[in-house]
Amino acid sequence: MLRYGPGDHNRLHQDVYGDLTFPLQVLIMLSTPDVDFTGGESVFVEQRPRQQSRPVVARPGLGEAVVFPVRYRPHRGARGVHRVQMRHGVSAVHTGRRHVLGIIFHDAR
Numbered sequence: 001m002l003r004y005g006p007g008d009h010n011r012l013h014q015d016v017y018g019d020l021t022f023p024l025q026v027l028i029m030l031s032t033p034d035v036d037f038t039g040g041e042s043v044f045v046e047q048r049p050r051q052q053s054r055p056v057v058a059r060p061g062l063g064e065a066v067v068f069p070v071r072y073r074p075h076r077g078a079r080g081v082h083r084v085q086m087r088h089g090v091s092a093v094h095t096g097r098r099h100v101l102g103i104i105f106h107d108a109r
């Protein structure tokens with residue numbers, strides 16, 4: 001369970017711990033955006049080789065889930081399918097409290 005208050009944010013990162021990591025993870029929004037909090041967008045950044053990073057912003061509503069890659073996602077390029085690095089984070093919360101359930105499937109020690 002993750003709780004963010006005013007000014008809280010999460011830098012771009014990957015949740016990779018231990019030797020085994022399931023490739024997908026989940027977040028479930030437990031607060032109502034624009035009512036319980038403002039700001040606090042879920043940010044995903046794709047890093048493709050020899051290209052500028054590409055950000056994607058998600059604003060799940062109360063009870064909505066986002067399934068996203070822990071580390072890589074497949075991308076079909078000119079020379080076939082390859083994997084691109086993904087990192088995620090949270091933009092700063094401006095007001096209120098943002099509660100999120102984060103589920104990671106890995107072999108942590």
Ligand SMILES: [Fe+2]
Nearest residue numbers: 013014015088
């Ligand atoms: Fe994370």
